[in-house]
Amino acid sequence: MSQPSLFDELDDAEARAAETPVENRLLQVRRIYAEPAAAASPRGRQVLARFPAAEVVEVASHWGVPELHGNAGNVERWVRVKTETLVLGVKKSIATRENGRSANWIAPSAANGCAMACAYCYVPRRKGYANPITVFTNIEQITAHLRRHVAKLGPKPEPDQCDPAAWVYDVGENGDCSVDAVVSDNVADLVALFAELPTAKASFATKWVNRQLLDLDPRGRTRIRFSVMPDDDARLLDVRTSRVAERIAAADDFVAAGYEVHLNLSPVVLREGWEADWTALLQQLSDVLDPATRAQAAAEVIMLTHNEALHEVNLGWHPQAEAALWRPDLQEVKTSQNGQLNVRYRADVKRAAVARLRGLIAQHAPWLTVRYAF
Template identity: 65%
Template structure:
């Protein structure tokens, strides 16, 4: 199994660079952070043949050593209704971590290293305009008062904050929006976020799973114990903190290991966090394309993720064919999961589960 802690998360040696990115102050700041990195001009941050031609067996190297710097062109706000009301235009895509079940599109190549967009001012301005056009927020499971914007659909903003100040700027933006808050899920612990002064206007969803499972599946992420320990600190720093139990991967003994996680979490959380805690529960979704990629670099993970005996094909909203737990069984397993959570953490409201 790959060792998530054997090398630094980022050791940027090559930067694939759209020329337009260097025209922005943020682009120049990022380049100055990595002065020794080789700069390779590209026409598009999506079309980088060298990343597509990489050896699948070297899956982790590009994630550690490669950064793509580009400019965000489309400023689309997509309705969501699950983690957020809207998916905001991203300030990045791709990830330095390597979760074996990750659904993020690998259009840059199988490893999909981090791309950071330099035109943060345009992204922030578009978000402010969008929020300003909205009327009062009807209460829903996302939030009873504020329109919530998912800021990190295709990456992890705690990691992005190691690369640039884009995340700091987003947190500052939502301090100024009276009817909206930002939201992102994370599996990384970045102490720098504690100094961003969110004033309750940014929600962090800490993704958790049993530690033994995470060691096999959550490659290059922060250990689960570190993520749990960070929750009270983030809350004290002014974030709204929720938890994301994702994905729920079924294997022999899954109930006992999740119950142990709930007990650990309950013991670690102060009353102030428990009083505002809510959770998302997401059962595993897999697909054959990701299965093929994983077999080349981490086949042990597929023994848990690829379970045709428990799974069935289902079309996603995007038209792709995925594997999900069989519908009749999934409902019963999800019900059992919710019962376990209620038994150990009765104060934890489930915002949504699927």
């Protein structure tokens, strides 16, 4: 007679009683690949309770799921995999690395992957095909590391482009925290942590409006960067995200709830009519946002970065996007900060476009400070 697996031994009744099953169009989870230690942890139990109908498949490593990583056949099931699959793992390497652009520091990820499917997203380049959400269940080790890191730094000695007074930690580099917050309380734990740290702020970019985050108490120590772009671009490229108008409409509510709200003008895609469409978007921001939101806002301008490998993947599931993203006549190969070989607009093209967009901001949204552009 075979021995019961770890998953047979989980107290399902106890776990499920503590959580309400998730009902969300983005996540209709049917299968959860889980490392044994991750599934047995309190955070792992929480995730399993939120998706009680999902099949749980034991795996030795969250990096070693043959059905996901390196499986080119998943290109044809790109969105389905993101919708129906989760992974639970224990983060082995917990480290903070320096950044200096959007944030001073990149925090260790509490999750990676995403349920959304933006055609330009860099994350699939690093973790195989489809790349659904992986939740790291040892959140208490991650938050303890961050608390120590902030304490060791002490007060910020001088202002910089990240923030005038606080050390800024990007807590969502490899995913979207608004969606991660549906899956587990990792994001809530991070917001609560930084609410207690007067010298630091959490920061994450998002393309999805999760109003459950309004119930948290960030105390001004979490910066949400709503990514916005012209609606025509978003409808083509921002697959499974909240509509841009919804993101803009949510900004006032998040400011009122105690978040700092910035805007990512991202990505800027150069195509016929881009200047007119960005003008309309900037005018919309000026018309819609409350004075209190405009007064605390700042922006990042991020020109499109693409990648030949991602181009090939996209041709398999969303070729229409590549007509806008893949522009060899305007692009050149550049090596990124993390060593990836990417395709970016040529230096002269990019320089002219950034200058033009800065001019449009000055004309149509002069209240919007540009923290940096690249």
